[in-house]
Amino acid sequence: MGIEGVGARVARKEDKRFITGAGRYVDDMVVPGMKHAAFVRSPHAHAQIKKIDVKRAQAMPGVIGVLTGKELKADGIGNLICGWMIHSKDGSPMKMGAWSPLAVDKVRYVGDAVVVVVAETKGQARDAAEAVEITYKELKAVVEATKALEKGAPQIHAEAENNLIFDWEIGDAKATDAAIKAAAHVTRMKIVNNRLVPNAMEPRAALGHYDKAEDHYTCWTTSQNPHVARLVMSAFYNVAPENKLRVIAPDVGGGFGSKIYIYPEEIVCLWASKKTGVPVKWVADRTESFLSDAHGRDHVSTVEMAFDKNNRITGLKVDTIANLGAYMSLFSSCVPTYLYATLLSGQYDIPAIHANVRTVYTNTAPVDAYRGAGRPEATYLLERTMEAAARELGVSPAELRRKNFITSFPHQTPVIMNYDAGDYGASLDAAMKASDYAGFAKRKAAAAKKGLLRGIGMSCYIEACGIAPSAAVGSLGAGVGLWESAEVRVNAVGTIEVLTGSHSHGQGHETTFAQLVNQRFGVPIDSVSIVHGDTDKVQMGMGTYGSRSGAVGMSAISKALDKVEAKAKKIAAHLLEADEGDIVIENGALKVAGTDKNVPWFQVALAAYTAHNLPAGMEPGLKETAFYDPSNFTFPAGCYICEVEIEPETGTTEVVQFVAADDFGNIINPMIVEGQVHGGIAQGIGQALLEGAHYDASGQLLTASYMDYTMPRAGDLPSFKVSTSNTPCPGNPLGIKGCGEAGAIGSPPAVINAITDAIGIADIAMPASPPTVWAAIRAAKH
Amino acid sequence: MSDVSLMVNGRRVSGAAEDRTLLVHFLRENLGLTGTHVGCDTSQCGACVVHVDGKAVKSCTMLAVQASGSSIVTIEGLANGADLHPVQAAFKEHHGLQCGFCTPGMIMAATDMINRHPEGLDEATVRAELEGNICRCTGYHNIVKAILAASKTMAKGAKGKAKQAA
Numbered sequence: 001m002g003i004e005g006v007g008a009r010v011a012r013k014e015d016k017r018f019i020t021g022a023g024r025y026v027d028d029m030v031v032p033g034m035k036h037a038a039f040v041r042s043p044h045a046h047a048q049i050k051k052i053d054v055k056r057a058q059a060m061p062g063v064i065g066v067l068t069g070k071e072l073k074a075d076g077i078g079n080l081i082c083g084w085m086i087h088s089k090d091g092s093p094m095k096m097g098a099w100s101p102l103a104v105d106k107v108r109y110v111g112d113a114v115v116v117v118v119a120e121t122k123g124q125a126r127d128a129a130e131a132v133e134i135t136y137k138e139l140k141a142v143v144e145a146t147k148a149l150e151k152g153a154p155q156i157h158a159e160a161e162n163n164l165i166f167d168w169e170i171g172d173a174k175a176t177d178a179a180i181k182a183a184a185h186v187t188r189m190k191i192v193n194n195r196l197v198p199n200a201m202e203p204r205a206a207l208g209h210y211d212k213a214e215d216h217y218t219c220w221t222t223s224q225n226p227h228v229a230r231l232v233m234s235a236f237y238n239v240a241p242e243n244k245l246r247v248i249a250p251d252v253g254g255g256f257g258s259k260i261y262i263y264p265e266e267i268v269c270l271w272a273s274k275k276t277g278v279p280v281k282w283v284a285d286r287t288e289s290f291l292s293d294a295h296g297r298d299h300v301s302t303v304e305m306a307f308d309k310n311n312r313i314t315g316l317k318v319d320t321i322a323n324l325g326a327y328m329s330l331f332s333s334c335v336p337t338y339l340y341a342t343l344l345s346g347q348y349d350i351p352a353i354h355a356n357v358r359t360v361y362t363n364t365a366p367v368d369a370y371r372g373a374g375r376p377e378a379t380y381l382l383e384r385t386m387e388a389a390a391r392e393l394g395v396s397p398a399e400l401r402r403k404n405f406i407t408s409f410p411h412q413t414p415v416i417m418n419y420d421a422g423d424y425g426a427s428l429d430a431a432m433k434a435s436d437y438a439g440f441a442k443r444k445a446a447a448a449k450k451g452l453l454r455g456i457g458m459s460c461y462i463e464a465c466g467i468a469p470s471a472a473v474g475s476l477g478a479g480v481g482l483w484e485s486a487e488v489r490v491n492a493v494g495t496i497e498v499l500t501g502s503h504s505h506g507q508g509h510e511t512t513f514a515q516l517v518n519q520r521f522g523v524p525i526d527s528v529s530i531v532h533g534d535t536d537k538v539q540m541g542m543g544t545y546g547s548r549s550g551a552v553g554m555s556a557i558s559k560a561l562d563k564v565e566a567k568a569k570k571i572a573a574h575l576l577e578a579d580e581g582d583i584v585i586e587n588g589a590l591k592v593a594g595t596d597k598n599v600p601w602f603q604v605a606l607a608a609y610t611a612h613n614l615p616a617g618m619e620p621g622l623k624e625t626a627f628y629d630p631s632n633f634t635f636p637a638g639c640y641i642c643e644v645e646i647e648p649e650t651g652t653t654e655v656v657q658f659v660a661a662d663d664f665g666n667i668i669n670p671m672i673v674e675g676q677v678h679g680g681i682a683q684g685i686g687q688a689l690l691e692g693a694h695y696d697a698s699g700q701l702l703t704a705s706y707m708d709y710t711m712p713r714a715g716d717l718p719s720f721k722v723s724t725s726n727t728p729c730p731g732n733p734l735g736i737k738g739c740g741e742a743g744a745i746g747s748p749p750a751v752i753n754a755i756t757d758a759i760g761i762a763d764i765a766m767p768a769s770p771p772t773v774w775a776a777i778r779a780a781k782h
Numbered sequence: 783m784s785d786v787s788l789m790v791n792g793r794r795v796s797g798a799a800e801d802r803t804l805l806v807h808f809l810r811e812n813l814g815l816t817g818t819h820v821g822c823d824t825s826q827c828g829a830c831v832v833h834v835d836g837k838a839v840k841s842c843t844m845l846a847v848q849a850s851g852s853s854i855v856t857i858e859g860l861a862n863g864a865d866l867h868p869v870q871a872a873f874k875e876h877h878g879l880q881c882g883f884c885t886p887g888m889i890m891a892a893t894d895m896i897n898r899h900p901e902g903l904d905e906a907t908v909r910a911e912l913e914g915n916i917c918r919c920t921g922y923h924n925i926v927k928a929i930l931a932a933s934k935t936m937a938k939g940a941k942g943k944a945k946q947a948a
Contacts, residue, residue: 013875018882019866021817021857028816123800168817201821201883201918253883254918255821283935286822506881541859613800675877675924682921706826714912714922719905743921 005519009671013525014510014649023251026205026220034207035064037269037282038125040115041291042107045363045699046154049114051107053133056547057117060131062124065276067268068294069118071103077101077271078237081560083479086166086337089267089356094166095271097157097361099327100269101237101264107136108326109363110154111291118276139365141699145323146300146718149363156326156361164325164331164361170341171415171770176354179315183306187389191381194766195298195731196686196711197695198370200505202253204290208269216244217273221266223249223288224259224503225543228480230535232330239270252505256282256683257369258293258640259505260545261330265292280571290704295693296370298323299336299377303493305385311393311418313348313404318355318381326361329368333359338416338476339374339464340545343412346382346461347424347637348404353414363699369545371683375463383459383749388762397753398437401460419635419736421727422663424460430661431458431639434721440643453646453777454656458752460639461746464633465738466551466731476546483629484548485541486556488517488564490622492609493528498560501541502553503533507740508672509549516554516734520561521568521601522588539625547636550668556628556731563624568604571622574615575599575607583725608733634729634737638662640681642750646758650772653689653755658748660722665729665737673739680743686712687744688751692767710767784847790815790911791859792940799846805839806830808846809856817886819918828915830885831912834858838894857886860893868939869893869932878928880919887909891915892929896936903933 004010017293081100087093089408100295103114115132119125142156147153148163156163180186200222207220217240226247232237235245252259260263265282273280284292299322306315322336341355372379390397402425433439440456448455467473470481487499498513509532514525531537544553565585572590573580576597591598604622605624607613611620643657667673689708689772694702703709728735748766755768764776786808797812809815809832815821818841821829830841833855860867869892872878879885895911896903908929909922917925 011874012877014882015879018879018885019857019870019873021815021859021886022883023817025819025883027820028810030814042918056927199918201827201881202819202914203821251882255879256918286824286827403869437843508880671877675880675920678921679880680921682923683918706822707823707824711826711916711918712921714909714914714926717909717922719923719926720921744832 002518004515004525006515006668008515008669009453010511010515010525010669011506012511013514014508018411025202025253025764026207026222027716029207029220031207031279033149034281035118035281036122036125037272037280037668038117038119038122039113039128039265040129040134042103042112042114044107044109044136044138045110046139046156047107047136049103049107049138049375050137051555052115052134053397054115056133057128057131060124060128060183062120063117063128064120064278065118065272066128066132067272067275069100069114071099072102072271073104074239074671075271080327081236082333083330084334085287086164086168086299086333086444086478089169094333095160096328097159101267104617110701111365112126113325114269116272118272118278119281142697143364143697143699145298145321145360145362147358149321149358155361160361163361165328165361167358168337169354169356170695171354172352173354175352176317178354179305180317183314184309185307185393187385187392189303189385189388191301191303191384192765193297193299193377193380194687195411196257196370196691197290197693198258198293198296199711200254200256200258202263203284203286204259204263204293205283206266206269207279207281208266208273210270210274217270218246218248219270220248220250222252222259223247223385223474223507224252224255226503226533226547227501227535227541228543229262229266233267237267239267245736247535249503253728255505256371257296257373257545262422279294281325284707287704291701292365292711294329294368294750295325295365296367297377298367301381303381303385305389307393311395311400311403312385313350315349316344318344320355320357322357322358322359323362323364325364325366327366329604332366332368332467332590333367334478335374340378342416343375343378344382344415345417346379347406347462349406350414364695371680371742373546375741376748380746381457383461384752387457387753391579392509395460398428398432418632420632420730422637423725423727424637426450426725427639427661427663428460430723430725431659431670434548434723435641435643435657435659437641447574447645448730450524452735453648453758454643455754456643457757458639458641459746459750459753461742462635462637463741463745464545465636466634467548468630470629480542483627484556485539485627486560487625488557488560488623490564490605492606497529497531498557499531499538500553500557501538501543502549503544505544507544507549508669512668512672513554513557516557517561520565521585523763533687543547543553547740550736551634551732551738552628552630554734554736556626558733559626559628560624563626564622567622570615570618571607572599573606574612581762630732632731632744634665634731636664636739636742638735638742638746640746640750642747642754644751644754646755646759646773648777651770651777653684653773655751656716658718658720660720660743661725662739663725663727663740665726666735667692667724673724677743678720680741681720681747682712682717683744684718684747685751688748688768689764690716690767690769786807786846786850788849789853791855801847801873802857803846804842805844805846805849806841809841815856815858818927819883819886821884825860826892826916827884829884829887831890833890833894837854838891857890860889865892869896872928872932876928877932878920884915884917888915888917892932895929896933902937903930905930
């Protein structure tokens, strides 16, 4: 490992612009003639639109255009789609209701966009938006998925009878039922996974610019995957053909899943730009983000876990109802199915599993992937159940887990996944050691002396990342392939540009990807530029989500580097009059192995472009492209241990220790990996203790600002003890598993297991806020 | 419309702004200083923190006209030319940022925090005083580390200067 190579703690290249205020986010973009958009959104959760009167708004100062869904439809703009087809167990396709970018005759959640106003200034656009008069006929609303399925519930989409989108299953029901029937012990739980709002700190924004001279559109957008945005806006929403549409996702201030999807606003800004003849910018305020960003989680499940007399798990039966909100967001259908139920084996050898999942429309914001996407829900369900089982069986939670660990690989689970490598015992041991698990009883006694309730809880998670072989996801219903692309351009002076289809919105790709190049060619990372986020620069890519940029994105780069290396070696061999097979790359030079004959990297590059002296028949230039399609998912796994102290008089929970022991396979930059884990844990602790999106019965979002939705702040969290072990991933050339979501997946059950341990109760709802904890302590006493 | 006249990052600037214009919008839109960010509507997130007459202020809580006559430092004016301010340098060294959106406000708030605590800082104080700044990426772990490190660096610098003066 060099000082800038793979495995080095290199400070990030991209930081310079962020710490000096020179970052360029969408809201920082200005184009000549640019005007501002404000959306008129539904104040009702469910209503018919009877009349839209825009006359008064049109006459307001500075107003350029007031546009409705009718005009949008007349121009042929398409409905938003869900890109992953799921079939119900009866074979019928999922029931996708129409989602118009601007609602035409019905609104289905508070925040549904109805009208857009374009004006000279943002203030004028907002003033005019207030003057748009819309007559609604209110309808009954339903916000809870379980209630939406009840007979007589309000019907949200004509296409989905009883609001049921699909009723899907996986696994072997008969074998699982038999295991439960024959069990020595069955643990039964009801598990609720609370609804969250992702809350990237940069609100969503879009700037649409129609260039009349070129008949060409440019869209600056806060996206995790600009190429997917271009594809979808072109192929399904009829905004413009791909060759007439450029999508740029510049610096993006966090995503966490919420910026994967193509939302109504970017479509409308592009369309409105053509319609009004001016570039149109829209930036969400925070309340708009709460109302209209895709939310996460919101599952209600029942689970039965069967054990034999030796405490080995023999079967797992799960029934889940997932709330998908008012419309099916882009990947909403795969989250509670293939990203959830396929992980229900966890780290355990379970011979029989069956899961049934029903997804449901409600009058709430659409729900889609949020950091972890399905895997946090699976982990929470399993790890809460394991904890409960250990308590019921009177055995140590650590030993019950250890007894049931999968220990040989590859391991085929009953729910599709084939785990390729792992050492779950190693993570458990590391976490128990780092947390001084053995010393807990002493710490509990000391806390009790101070009048505090101390508890400890663990969670052993697994996730599937690096999604996935394209043919496999295609067979499961995905509308896209999930490969990644890379292009490596070596310039004539030896500096390098790497074009990638991955997108960095905090992950540090400009540094880690450059480290990979440094490792291969010895070129300093400052001489390597990572180019991403612009469909005019990078031909195609699938973007960043599901912890895929290392395992898939960098594998594509590695493949392109292989091709560059092969050609560079041919040139060097020719220049050095040596055999190609004898050329090695060391310290920035191509050498004849075992001799001092060498040619520096930059001279090979120069030779490629002067083309004065190349091997016979070789094309000039040094630039290679690769597409990499993974051969399997990757399977990061680990063990998290949380220790809490609860003040019984107030119900306040303090996380006094949090330990994470992860196996991410090979690591490029440990500093960045640790940062990803820290951030994920904070979101997981947030879910467990603080965060929850709450709608009242009429469908009003009660948590629509930072005054109401409790974001984790520095004072709510401790410093974390994180470590990693390594079983390299055999499925990709770099041995990488991915680290972006683990923290958010593994931590909520560890926290709740610790709280229930401290209070001595079976369960508590998330978020375990002070009133909830206080009430639980009172109830436990009486 | 009102006239607004300010010192910003050592330069005298003036302009006309609607009375309702917030300082943050004046900085971003009139002066093109887009390093100061807007992350919420309720003065909770702290992405817009700047220094007004030496004090950390959320520039979304202040009208541009209210700030008229003040001296303002934004994230763009914190470094001394090419030399990073010790807080900026510490954020980079300790990986105290990921997406970078909350970072300008964090750095401006942290600089003010360190200035207000010449006696030095501990972790509990840093965490308590970061109450007005929200970060979604880092879990605060490395932000806290960076602020503690910068506080030490700046204390050494101050001591060095005091010695020189003596």
